[in-house]
Amino acid sequence: MSATSEATPSTIRDCNGCTLCCKVMEIPELVKPPGVWCSHCMIAKGCAIYNARPPNCRKFNCAYLLDPTLDERWKPSTAKFCIVVDREQRMLAALVDAQQPDAWKREPYYSQFKAWSKAALASNGQMLILVGQRCIAVLPDRDVDLGVVAADEKVIVQASGAASPRAEAYKLHKDDPGLVAGRPLPPTNR
Numbered sequence: 001m002s003a004t005s006e007a008t009p010s011t012i013r014d015c016n017g018c019t020l021c022c023k024v025m026e027i028p029e030l031v032k033p034p035g036v037w038c039s040h041c042m043i044a045k046g047c048a049i050y051n052a053r054p055p056n057c058r059k060f061n062c063a064y065l066l067d068p069t070l071d072e073r074w075k076p077s078t079a080k081f082c083i084v085v086d087r088e089q090r091m092l093a094a095l096v097d098a099q100q101p102d103a104w105k106r107e108p109y110y111s112q113f114k115a116w117s118k119a120a121l122a123s124n125g126q127m128l129i130l131v132g133q134r135c136i137a138v139l140p141d142r143d144v145d146l147g148v149v150a151a152d153e154k155v156i157v158q159a160s161g162a163a164s165p166r167a168e169a170y171k172l173h174k175d176d177p178g179l180v181a182g183r184p185l186p187p188t189n190r
Contacts (some may be wrong), residue, residue, distance in 0.1 A: 011065040017044050020076035021062055024095035024130075029054035035098040035132035044077075060084075063092075079103060081129075090125035092116055098132045113138045121167050126157035137169030144169040154179065 022041035026034045040048045047053055063083035064074050076082045080103035081096040094104050094113065104113065117127035118140040129136040129143075137144045137157050146169060149155055153171045160168045172178055 011061055012068055013065055015046070015065070016075075018075055018077035019043055019046065020080070020097060021060060021082050021095075022047065024076075024082055024097055025056075025060070027054060027056055029056060033133070034095065034130065073108060079109060081109075090120070090123065091128060092120060092125065093128040093130055096129060096131045101131045104129050114140060121157065121159060124158070126155065126169075128155060128157075135171075139167040139169060141166065146171050 019041050022038040022043075023036065024034055026032065027038060030038065030040070032038050037043065038047075040053075042048055047057070062076055063085055064070050064076060066085075067083075070083070073079065074083065080100040081094040084093045084095060085091075086093070094109075096104050104110065113127055113129075117138040119125075120127050121140065127138040129138060133148045135146045135149045135155060137146060137155065139157065146155060149171055152174050154174050154176075155169065155171050157167060157169045160166050
């Protein structure tokens with residue numbers, strides 16, 4: 001599962017010594033898997049090929065650089081994860097440093113992830129935790145470890161129906177007939 005963000009918006013702060021995205025993100029152009037330091041990263045300094053960096057790196061900005069409501073505790077080098085917003089996929093994800101796999105469970109992060117999960121679910125979105133290739137769906141009432149999500153799979157998070165407002169999380173093959181135009185069928189049709 002690759003993490004990218006859309007067109008680069010203006011940042012409100014700079015990285016200031018943080019290079020965690022160079023470790024936690026997958027960079028397909030460099031054949032770099034998530035959880036491994038990029039060979040071009042000068043840890044805590046920056047990118048050695050900054051002017052020639054790949055398109056995914058050029059357009060990426062973590063939420064900490066963009067969102068004024070996230071204070072210094074949310075700086076990736078402090079929190080040990082990068083927050084990624086993908087509006088097209090309606091996904092909010094925390095890409096966690098595998099050396100600190102439970103960093104996202106600490107406060108103030110965990111309660112905020114739960115709140116974001118509830119808001120995401122209300123708008124047909126999802127809050128995910130990615131630790132390397134492992135994916136955990138954060139639901140309002142529990143967390144669902146989906147294990148490794150393959151490149152040909154899609155994570156689905158949705159309310160289980162009107163009779164039961166409990167959310168469900170699962171993964172489907174991208175060609176599964178339960179998906180219509182990349183979105184899941186309503187729960188009553190599954």
